[in-house]
Amino acid sequence: MASSIFRPRPRGGAWPVAVAWLGVVLLVAAAALMAGAGTAYKWDWVSLGTSFSMLRQGAHLAVGAGAVGLVTVLVAAFCRRWRPVLVGLLTSTAVVAMVALPAQMMQRAQSVPPIHDITTDLEYPPAFEALAAAREAAPNAVAYPQRFAAQQRAAYGRLHAITLPLPMEDAMIAAKATVEAQGWEIAAVTDSTLEATATTRWFGFKDDVVIRLTETSDGVRVDMRSASRVGQSDLGTNAERIQDFLVALDARVAQ
Template structure:
């Protein structure tokens, strides 16, 4: 009788773990497909985010089933169902970790989408003005309210001075932009404009790099602004930091 119950428990644990694995696979497909579905205009942005939330909930359900399967497998002392259930738990939690990390990141940065190294005189969009006029977010810099939030959220963000000529700095800026995979909209003697498209959802963020000659070399100012959304979850500030670091590494600051 005991052997029969053990075999039956093993079968139940295996079936529960398999069910959890199926849920984890559905969650992964749902979450991975949200971005491409939005980019292909199959879903609105709200629907795509809803698909992400749905996938996260399904992933939690998968982890729950994995936990149940693991308990049954532990009670019946069967290794294979326990291993499968543990893998399901890890998969479910890994899927939930992605949106959870995004949520935590959003809570640590200011809810703004337009970042610049010059809050007094932000670089202006010219070549990209028409494209931004067709987007929800404004062409002009939002103003002091955004500037105040940036000072509080990114107090160390500021311009970079390069020990180089204006032509050398311009060539370096263009090279860095192309290496980053940006779509160049305009190249000028004193800087450039470009668009960076995010990989997953295809969000477009516009960039201006402005170069100004000073007694110490060339001052580099940059502005990075999202076309869509209230908060960029820190993306534009991170882009500015990485770009200035790449310029400094290439030219010397």
């Protein structure tokens, strides 16, 4: 009993633990806002503007949590309270991981043109037909905006159609199988075209795809167009989707 009464008080008192808990609370709130921003928009609970506001607020809270985490490390280390030091280090590390994706998105937005519709054929872009109604109900245009052509050519000049050494029917079978492997929702398939919709995981953005096959003397030429329904800039997603698809299709045919 006497030993517990005269036990020495920990250095710094309750402050190191209190500051550590503050950082943890801010971190949890930031994670909830940032993760919930995409989910809330995906399920139509909030508007796109509101979801982006939630994302920014979460990022600001995360920065605050990181700052508190560093303060915790300094205060707890000075007081030789090693558990709060560990909590502060873990909080700061978690913040770095959380803000890495938004920071990468911002950096990418500055490095690509603010366009959202990409095609391998700038002169005669593949047209949406089955998905035309869905695109008419969305903010972005159904037809390829010709004002994007110069920006696309400058940013994605290496993006081009491929030619498959196959009959038309076999080329369509390979294209459809590749689309299904990507997990896209097929809207329509004809003898020479395929339309599908790709949905992003986080925010659930809908990007529409049309693949056009044309018989040539060397086989079947594959042109592709990928266009976002909302947003001015796609952060390079549509160009990347086309490139990845054509590489996967070519590999499938080669096998």
